[in-house]
Each structure stands twice: as structure tokens, then as C-alpha cells.
Amino acid sequence: MRAQIIDKLEAGRLRHGPFASAPGSGPCGLFYVQGPCGCQLKIIGLRRPRWEHVSVSTSRRCPNWEEMCFVKDLFWDEEECVMQLHPPHSEYVNNSSYCLHLWRPTDQEIPTPPPAFVGIVGLGPSEAAILAAQMKSLR
Structure with a gap:
């Protein structure tokens, strides 16, 4: 699975021009990748002293949560x-x-x-919606 992810990233690597990087340069470089929501994502991966950094952009809007999760999984485990x-x-x-x-x-x-500070651990979005509706009806 990880190899398929790396292949997808490598296929989008810019190989010519001022921001080009060589194939096999790992997560550093400029990449154009089709995102999960239909937009092409422009992704720049950099390693700096003490930091790994990825910027993600589209031509028309800010990337959404699903796209950012997709990119996170391209660059990190x-x-x-x-x-x-x-x-x-x-x-x-x-x-x-x-x-x-x-x-x-x-x-x-x-x-x-702690995960419990974020929400109810083990409760999925549909169960959370049902619970929210039940709580609303108690008002």
C-alpha cells in the first residue's frame, strides 16, 4: 500500500523547470496530484532543519479537510x-x-x-448525529 502511495506522488513530481526535482528525491519537490475531491493539488514538500513541511494549494479555493488528510497520508505514515x-x-x-x-x-x-477531549471515542459521525438529534429533542 505504501509503495502505491509513493508511486502516486512520484508520478506527479515536476521534473523540468526551476522547481524541478529528480525522481527518487523522496518527499522533497513540487508535485501535481489529482486530489480526492476532483481538484488538482499543487504540493510542495520540503525538509528544513528540525522540520518537515508540506504546502498544499488549488487554483480556485483552499484545500478542504479530505484533501489535507489525503496529502498527509502521501507524505507521512x-x-x-x-x-x-x-x-x-x-x-x-x-x-x-x-x-x-x-x-x-x-x-x-x-x-x-486525550481523544476524549475531542469527542466520544468510538462514536462515528452517523451515531453522533443520532445522539445530537436525541439531545436536541430533550430541550
Whole structure:
């Protein structure tokens, strides 16, 4: 399965021009990949000191959650934690209106809250909708 993912990424690698990278350069380079929602995704993968970074953009809108999850799985294993950041306004850099970023520090684990802080563990979206409807009817 991982090999198929790498093949999909490799097939989208830009091989000519100023942002080209050589085949087999791993996750570093510029890639054009068909996303899961019908949009072509422009993806730039970089390794910097102490950081792995991926930017994701489309030509018409910001990438959505499904697209960001898709890209996360192209560049990292499913059990690795990566993050999107909302930095202080004084540190904003905005070179594209339709670009989002994924980050992973290479020298430390990303702290995460307990899953129960996010929602009810083991409850899927359809069960959660039923529960929400039941709670609403009790008002």
C-alpha cells in the first residue's frame, strides 16, 4: 500500500523547470496530484532543519479537510502526527490565497490532547448525529 502511495506522488513530481526535482528525491519537490475531491493539488514538500513541511494549494479555493488528510497520508505514515498552525499575526506569511500547510518537527513529538477531549471515542459521525438529534429533542 505504501509503495502505491509513493508511486502516486512520484508520478506527479515536476521534473523540468526551476522547481524541478529528480525522481527518487523522496518527499522533497513540487508535485501535481489529482486530489480526492476532483481538484488538482499543487504540493510542495520540503525538509528544513528540525522540520518537515508540506504546502498544499488549488487554483480556485483552499484545500478542504479530505484533501489535507489525503496529502498527509502521501507524505507521512498514518500513525504519524502532523499539524496545521495558526501563528501569531505578527508572524503571518501569506504568499497564496489558496494554500494551507502541514508541519512536523523532526526532533520532538507533537503533544496531542486525550481523544476524549475531542469527542466520544468510538462514536462515528452517523451515531453522533443520532445522539445530537436525541439531545436536541430533550430541550
